[in-house]
Amino acid sequence: MADMGCYFFNQGMPIITMSDSLLDFGVVTIGQQNHLPLTIGNIGLDTLILHSIINHQPAFTHDWSPADSLIPPGDSLALTVSFTPTDTVAYYDTLWVGNNDSLCSIQLLGRGVISVGINEDNSSDMPKEYALRQAYPNPFNPITTIEFDLPKKSNVLLKIHNILGQEVAKLVAGRLPAGRYRRQWQPIGVSSGIYFYTLHADNYVRTKKLLLLR
Secondary structure, three states: OOEOOOOOOOOOOOOEEEOOOEEEEEEEEOOOOEEEEEEEEEOOOOOEEEEEEEOOOOOEEEOOOHHHOEEOOOOEEEEEEEEOOOOOOEEEEEEEEEEOOOOEEEEEEEEEEOOOOOOHHHOOOOOOOOEEOOOEOOOEOOOEEEEEEEOOOEEEEEEEEEOOOOEEEEEEEEEEOOEEEEEEEOOOOOOOEEEEEEEEEOOEEEEEEEEEOO
């Protein structure tokens, strides 16, 4: 059944539908690929125009091209999203679908392992405790990477705020399985200076400092 969360009913307008709101690739051996289908539909009365489909983690790729930008009323577009891990960490990303109806997003999850066996969920590389690691590079420009560990499935919020306590970015918001995660921040529209990133994972809360240089 199509995901109903992305669209609004506007008579005479395109209405986007997504087959999924989450693509979980599970455990994949480093260097190998797992592929999942994604279908974008149009149940409106005008042509749906796809402007862009983007994500940030290079481990996740898709086969959309600008040649597939137009979806007529009642039609759909079948895509393939792929996951190719390069490290023994859990990956988290968001796939953004820009279009002429309403901006949609799909959460992407996957975990890389050295080899996949019957006991991969009990692998020794799984974290034993919560941790928020120092971002790298730091100071940085234009992008930095933040890593954190979850010893169990947790409700996670990872956000960036300025020295006044104002939130400037939300990098993760949702429930994630145990694993080691990596998230990148490429600030847009913010000035040079000191920022803080905070991880909330169930009862665990940690904050660390960032320095953005323009």
